[in-house]
Amino acid sequence: MSDSPVPPFAAELAALAATGQLGTLQYGALLGELAERYGPPRAWGRVFHEDRWPRWYSYGSLQLIFCACRRLKSISIPVWHGELELPGPGVGELRTVDSRITESQVTAALADADVKWTVLTYPNLHDQRTLQVELSEDVRVDFVLVDREAYDEPVLDDWLLCKAGLWGQPHDCPKTD
Template identity: 35%
Template structure:
Protein backbone atom coordinates (compact mmCIF):
# COMPACT_ATOMS: atom_id res chain seq x y z
CA UNK A 1 0.00 0.00 0.00
CA UNK A 2 1.40 3.38 -0.99
CA UNK A 3 0.42 6.69 0.55
CA UNK A 4 -0.67 7.93 -2.89
CA UNK A 5 -3.11 4.99 -3.06
CA UNK A 6 -4.47 5.87 0.40
CA UNK A 7 -4.95 9.51 -0.65
CA UNK A 8 -6.61 8.53 -3.92
CA UNK A 9 -9.02 6.26 -2.05
CA UNK A 10 -9.69 9.11 0.41
CA UNK A 11 -10.59 11.37 -2.51
CA UNK A 12 -12.86 8.73 -4.04
CA UNK A 13 -14.60 7.60 -0.83
CA UNK A 14 -14.22 10.46 1.65
CA UNK A 15 -12.34 8.31 4.18
CA UNK A 16 -9.36 6.21 5.11
CA UNK A 17 -10.85 2.75 5.47
CA UNK A 18 -13.50 2.95 8.19
CA UNK A 19 -12.28 6.40 9.28
CA UNK A 20 -14.52 8.91 7.56
CA UNK A 21 -17.03 11.65 8.22
CA UNK A 22 -20.37 10.29 9.49
CA UNK A 23 -18.72 7.19 10.97
CA UNK A 24 -19.82 6.11 14.45
CA UNK A 25 -17.19 6.47 17.20
CA UNK A 26 -18.57 3.36 18.90
CA UNK A 27 -18.14 1.28 15.74
CA UNK A 28 -14.63 2.61 15.16
CA UNK A 29 -13.62 1.76 18.74
CA UNK A 30 -15.18 -1.69 18.46
CA UNK A 31 -13.30 -2.49 15.27
CA UNK A 32 -10.02 -0.61 15.84
CA UNK A 33 -9.66 -0.20 19.60
CA UNK A 34 -9.27 2.93 21.66
CA UNK A 35 -7.78 6.04 20.09
CA UNK A 36 -4.12 6.79 20.75
CA UNK A 37 -5.05 10.26 22.04
CA UNK A 38 -8.17 12.37 22.56
CA UNK A 39 -9.40 15.63 24.04
CA UNK A 40 -12.00 18.35 24.06
CA UNK A 41 -12.27 20.76 21.16
CA UNK A 42 -12.75 23.61 23.62
CA UNK A 43 -12.01 24.12 27.29
CA UNK A 44 -15.44 25.72 27.69
CA UNK A 45 -17.54 22.94 26.15
CA UNK A 46 -17.44 19.15 26.30
CA UNK A 47 -18.17 18.84 22.57
CA UNK A 48 -16.88 18.76 19.89
CA UNK A 49 -14.36 16.12 20.87
CA UNK A 50 -11.25 15.10 18.94
CA UNK A 51 -9.66 11.67 18.76
CA UNK A 52 -6.45 10.49 17.18
CA UNK A 53 -5.72 7.10 15.65
CA UNK A 54 -2.07 7.41 14.69
CA UNK A 55 -1.87 10.50 12.49
CA UNK A 56 -5.58 10.39 11.60
CA UNK A 57 -7.37 13.02 13.69
CA UNK A 58 -11.15 12.88 13.97
CA UNK A 59 -13.56 15.46 15.29
CA UNK A 60 -16.91 14.25 16.60
CA UNK A 61 -20.10 15.80 17.87
CA UNK A 62 -22.13 14.91 20.96
CA UNK A 63 -23.95 12.25 18.92
CA UNK A 64 -20.55 10.52 18.67
CA UNK A 65 -20.62 10.89 14.90
CA UNK A 66 -17.42 11.89 13.09
CA UNK A 67 -17.75 15.38 11.66
CA UNK A 68 -14.30 15.72 10.11
CA UNK A 69 -11.04 13.92 9.51
CA UNK A 70 -7.63 15.58 9.33
CA UNK A 71 -4.31 14.15 8.29
CA UNK A 72 -1.05 16.03 8.84
CA UNK A 73 1.37 15.12 6.08
CA UNK A 74 4.38 17.35 6.69
CA UNK A 75 6.37 14.69 8.59
CA UNK A 76 8.56 12.03 6.95
CA UNK A 77 6.04 9.29 7.71
CA UNK A 78 2.32 9.10 8.32
CA UNK A 79 0.82 6.44 10.57
CA UNK A 80 -2.69 5.31 9.67
CA UNK A 81 -4.94 2.62 11.17
CA UNK A 82 -4.69 -0.82 9.55
CA UNK A 83 -7.70 -3.03 8.89
CA UNK A 84 -6.90 -5.13 11.99
CA UNK A 85 -7.76 -4.25 15.61
CA UNK A 86 -5.22 -1.90 17.19
CA UNK A 87 -2.70 -2.11 14.32
CA UNK A 88 -1.19 0.76 12.35
CA UNK A 89 0.76 1.15 9.12
CA UNK A 90 3.55 3.71 8.69
CA UNK A 91 3.85 5.12 5.17
CA UNK A 92 6.27 7.57 3.58
CA UNK A 93 4.42 10.87 3.62
CA UNK A 94 6.30 12.87 1.01
CA UNK A 95 3.71 13.31 -1.74
CA UNK A 96 3.88 15.83 -4.56
CA UNK A 97 1.02 17.27 -6.56
CA UNK A 98 2.28 15.32 -9.59
CA UNK A 99 1.99 12.01 -7.68
CA UNK A 100 -1.49 12.69 -6.34
CA UNK A 101 -2.70 14.12 -9.64
CA UNK A 102 -1.59 10.93 -11.37
CA UNK A 103 -3.52 8.77 -8.88
CA UNK A 104 -6.64 10.93 -9.11
CA UNK A 105 -6.62 10.87 -12.91
CA UNK A 106 -6.28 7.07 -13.01
CA UNK A 107 -9.15 6.75 -10.50
CA UNK A 108 -11.34 9.15 -12.46
CA UNK A 109 -11.60 11.61 -9.57
CA UNK A 110 -12.16 15.24 -10.54
CA UNK A 111 -11.23 18.28 -8.46
CA UNK A 112 -11.32 22.04 -8.31
CA UNK A 113 -8.16 24.01 -7.55
CA UNK A 114 -8.43 26.77 -4.95
CA UNK A 115 -5.64 29.33 -4.53
CA UNK A 116 -5.77 31.66 -1.54
CA UNK A 117 -2.04 32.38 -1.21
CA UNK A 118 0.68 32.47 -3.86
CA UNK A 119 2.78 29.83 -2.07
CA UNK A 120 0.03 27.20 -1.65
CA UNK A 121 -3.02 25.75 -3.34
CA UNK A 122 -5.76 23.31 -2.41
CA UNK A 123 -7.48 20.61 -4.42
CA UNK A 124 -11.15 20.32 -3.47
CA UNK A 125 -12.86 16.99 -4.17
CA UNK A 126 -16.54 16.21 -3.67
CA UNK A 127 -16.51 12.66 -2.28
CA UNK A 128 -19.56 10.73 -1.07
CA UNK A 129 -20.86 12.48 2.08
CA UNK A 130 -17.76 14.70 2.42
CA UNK A 131 -15.70 17.46 0.86
CA UNK A 132 -12.00 16.60 0.82
CA UNK A 133 -9.22 19.21 0.71
CA UNK A 134 -5.61 18.44 -0.21
CA UNK A 135 -3.41 21.45 0.58
CA UNK A 136 -0.02 21.79 -1.13
CA UNK A 137 2.87 24.16 -0.46
CA UNK A 138 4.82 25.37 -3.49
CA UNK A 139 7.61 27.27 -1.80
CA UNK A 140 7.36 29.92 -4.52
CA UNK A 141 5.92 33.41 -4.70
CA UNK A 142 3.69 32.84 -7.70
CA UNK A 143 0.83 30.45 -8.36
CA UNK A 144 2.61 28.25 -10.91
CA UNK A 145 6.00 28.16 -9.16
CA UNK A 146 6.89 24.49 -8.79
CA UNK A 147 3.26 23.31 -8.87
CA UNK A 148 4.12 19.78 -10.05
CA UNK A 149 6.65 19.37 -7.23
CA UNK A 150 4.55 21.09 -4.57
CA UNK A 151 4.44 19.01 -1.38
CA UNK A 152 1.24 17.89 0.28
CA UNK A 153 0.95 19.69 3.62
CA UNK A 154 -2.38 18.50 4.97
CA UNK A 155 -5.65 16.77 4.18
CA UNK A 156 -9.14 17.30 5.56
CA UNK A 157 -12.44 15.58 4.88
CA UNK A 158 -15.54 17.20 6.31
CA UNK A 159 -19.23 16.39 6.11
CA UNK A 160 -21.96 19.01 5.90
CA UNK A 161 -25.11 16.94 6.35
CA UNK A 162 -25.28 15.85 10.02
CA UNK A 163 -26.64 18.38 12.45
CA UNK A 164 -27.13 17.69 16.12
CA UNK A 165 -26.54 21.26 17.23
CA UNK A 166 -23.26 20.42 18.97
CA UNK A 167 -20.60 20.43 16.22
Protein backbone atom coordinates in the same frame (compact mmCIF):
# COMPACT_ATOMS: atom_id res chain seq x y z
CA MET B 1 -0.59 11.41 -16.57
CA SER B 2 2.54 12.20 -14.65
CA ASP B 3 6.08 10.93 -15.13
CA SER B 4 6.07 10.13 -11.41
CA PRO B 5 4.75 6.74 -10.40
CA VAL B 6 1.83 6.93 -8.00
CA PRO B 7 3.03 6.05 -4.49
CA PRO B 8 0.79 3.62 -2.56
CA PHE B 9 -0.28 6.27 -0.03
CA ALA B 10 -1.22 8.68 -2.86
CA ALA B 11 -3.48 5.92 -4.21
CA GLU B 12 -5.05 5.57 -0.73
CA LEU B 13 -5.69 9.31 -0.63
CA ALA B 14 -7.27 9.15 -4.09
CA ALA B 15 -9.52 6.34 -2.84
CA LEU B 16 -10.49 8.61 0.08
CA ALA B 17 -11.40 11.31 -2.45
CA ALA B 18 -13.37 8.83 -4.57
CA THR B 19 -15.24 7.03 -1.78
CA GLY B 20 -14.98 9.16 1.34
CA GLN B 21 -13.30 6.25 3.13
CA LEU B 22 -9.82 5.61 4.50
CA GLY B 23 -10.14 2.02 5.63
CA THR B 24 -13.40 2.05 7.58
CA LEU B 25 -12.91 5.67 8.59
CA GLN B 26 -15.56 7.71 6.82
CA TYR B 27 -17.61 10.80 7.43
CA GLY B 28 -20.44 9.93 9.83
CA ALA B 29 -18.85 6.71 11.15
CA LEU B 30 -19.75 5.97 14.77
CA LEU B 31 -17.03 6.25 17.40
CA GLY B 32 -18.07 2.94 19.00
CA GLU B 33 -17.90 1.05 15.70
CA LEU B 34 -14.45 2.44 14.92
CA ALA B 35 -13.27 1.48 18.42
CA GLU B 36 -14.43 -2.09 17.75
CA ARG B 37 -12.54 -2.14 14.44
CA TYR B 38 -9.31 -0.36 15.46
CA GLY B 39 -9.36 -0.36 19.26
CA PRO B 40 -10.01 2.71 21.38
CA PRO B 41 -8.63 5.93 19.88
CA ARG B 42 -6.43 8.27 21.87
CA ALA B 43 -8.59 11.01 23.38
CA TRP B 44 -7.23 14.56 23.19
CA GLY B 45 -10.18 16.44 24.68
CA ARG B 46 -12.58 19.16 23.71
CA VAL B 47 -12.22 21.15 20.52
CA PHE B 48 -13.70 24.18 22.31
CA HIS B 49 -13.06 24.53 26.04
CA GLU B 50 -16.56 25.81 26.78
CA ASP B 51 -18.36 22.90 25.02
CA ARG B 52 -18.33 19.18 25.87
CA TRP B 53 -18.44 18.31 22.15
CA PRO B 54 -16.99 18.16 19.53
CA ARG B 55 -13.89 16.26 20.72
CA TRP B 56 -10.48 15.41 19.27
CA TYR B 57 -9.29 11.82 18.99
CA SER B 58 -6.51 10.12 17.06
CA TYR B 59 -5.43 6.83 15.60
CA GLY B 60 -1.70 7.11 15.07
CA SER B 61 -1.11 10.27 13.03
CA LEU B 62 -4.75 10.70 11.97
CA GLN B 63 -6.52 13.51 13.81
CA LEU B 64 -10.26 12.94 14.14
CA ILE B 65 -13.12 15.10 15.35
CA PHE B 66 -16.36 13.55 16.59
CA CYS B 67 -19.56 15.50 17.22
CA ALA B 68 -21.93 15.11 20.19
CA CYS B 69 -23.76 12.21 18.55
CA ARG B 70 -20.38 10.40 18.35
CA ARG B 71 -20.16 10.56 14.57
CA LEU B 72 -16.95 11.31 12.72
CA LYS B 73 -17.12 14.82 11.28
CA SER B 74 -13.49 15.41 10.27
CA ILE B 75 -10.26 13.57 9.45
CA SER B 76 -7.05 15.57 9.28
CA ILE B 77 -3.98 13.88 7.82
CA PRO B 78 -0.73 15.77 8.61
CA VAL B 79 1.15 14.68 5.50
CA TRP B 80 4.00 17.17 6.11
CA HIS B 81 5.42 14.81 8.74
CA GLY B 82 6.94 12.74 5.90
CA GLU B 83 5.99 9.49 7.59
CA LEU B 84 2.63 8.65 9.10
CA GLU B 85 1.19 5.99 11.35
CA LEU B 86 -2.23 4.85 10.17
CA PRO B 87 -4.66 2.46 11.87
CA GLY B 88 -4.87 -1.18 10.90
CA PRO B 89 -4.98 -3.72 9.70
CA GLY B 90 -5.72 -5.33 13.09
CA VAL B 91 -7.22 -3.98 16.31
CA GLY B 92 -4.72 -1.70 18.03
CA GLU B 93 -2.20 -2.01 15.19
CA LEU B 94 -0.58 0.87 13.36
CA ARG B 95 1.15 0.77 10.00
CA THR B 96 3.74 3.25 8.79
CA VAL B 97 3.54 4.93 5.37
CA ASP B 98 5.80 7.35 3.52
CA SER B 99 3.75 10.51 3.13
CA ARG B 100 6.10 12.64 1.03
CA ILE B 101 3.92 13.18 -2.02
CA THR B 102 4.14 15.76 -4.79
CA GLU B 103 1.32 17.55 -6.57
CA SER B 104 1.91 15.58 -9.77
CA GLN B 105 1.62 12.33 -7.81
CA VAL B 106 -1.62 13.48 -6.16
CA THR B 107 -3.18 14.56 -9.45
CA ALA B 108 -2.04 11.35 -11.19
CA ALA B 109 -3.62 9.29 -8.39
CA LEU B 110 -6.84 11.31 -8.58
CA ALA B 111 -6.95 10.94 -12.37
CA ASP B 112 -6.34 7.18 -12.07
CA ALA B 113 -9.29 7.01 -9.65
CA ASP B 114 -11.42 9.11 -12.05
CA VAL B 115 -11.85 11.84 -9.43
CA LYS B 116 -12.57 15.42 -10.48
CA TRP B 117 -11.24 18.28 -8.38
CA THR B 118 -11.30 22.05 -8.17
CA VAL B 119 -8.17 24.12 -7.56
CA LEU B 120 -8.60 26.76 -4.86
CA THR B 121 -6.08 29.58 -4.63
CA TYR B 122 -5.84 32.32 -2.04
CA PRO B 123 -4.93 35.96 -2.78
CA ASN B 124 -3.04 36.28 0.52
CA LEU B 125 -1.31 32.85 0.33
CA HIS B 126 0.69 32.70 -2.89
CA ASP B 127 2.69 29.72 -1.62
CA GLN B 128 -0.35 27.49 -1.03
CA ARG B 129 -3.27 26.04 -2.97
CA THR B 130 -5.89 23.39 -2.36
CA LEU B 131 -7.26 20.64 -4.56
CA GLN B 132 -10.85 20.14 -3.38
CA VAL B 133 -13.10 17.19 -4.14
CA GLU B 134 -16.84 17.49 -3.52
CA LEU B 135 -18.08 14.05 -2.43
CA SER B 136 -21.59 15.29 -1.76
CA GLU B 137 -23.35 18.57 -1.07
CA ASP B 138 -22.12 18.43 2.54
CA VAL B 139 -18.81 16.52 2.42
CA ARG B 140 -15.42 17.53 0.97
CA VAL B 141 -11.90 16.14 0.70
CA ASP B 142 -9.08 18.69 0.57
CA PHE B 143 -5.45 18.32 -0.48
CA VAL B 144 -3.40 21.32 0.65
CA LEU B 145 -0.22 21.93 -1.35
CA VAL B 146 2.75 24.18 -0.57
CA ASP B 147 5.41 25.48 -2.94
CA ARG B 148 8.49 24.68 -0.82
CA GLU B 149 9.67 22.44 2.00
CA ALA B 150 10.51 25.35 4.33
CA TYR B 151 10.17 29.13 4.19
CA ASP B 152 13.90 29.61 3.56
CA GLU B 153 13.98 26.99 0.77
CA PRO B 154 13.57 27.69 -2.96
CA VAL B 155 10.21 27.27 -4.69
CA LEU B 156 9.72 23.75 -6.04
CA ASP B 157 8.68 22.91 -9.60
CA ASP B 158 6.40 20.17 -8.24
CA TRP B 159 4.61 21.42 -5.12
CA LEU B 160 4.35 19.20 -2.02
CA LEU B 161 1.28 17.83 -0.33
CA CYS B 162 1.20 19.35 3.14
CA LYS B 163 -2.12 18.15 4.52
CA ALA B 164 -5.15 16.15 3.47
CA GLY B 165 -8.54 16.07 5.08
CA LEU B 166 -12.13 14.92 4.96
CA TRP B 167 -14.74 17.22 6.46
CA GLY B 168 -18.43 17.94 6.39
CA GLN B 169 -20.86 20.70 7.13
CA PRO B 170 -22.13 20.93 10.72
CA HIS B 171 -25.38 19.20 11.57
CA ASP B 172 -27.74 19.33 14.54
CA CYS B 173 -26.82 16.49 16.88
CA PRO B 174 -29.46 14.95 19.08
CA LYS B 175 -28.64 15.50 22.75
CA THR B 176 -26.66 12.49 23.96
CA ASP B 177 -25.43 13.75 27.35
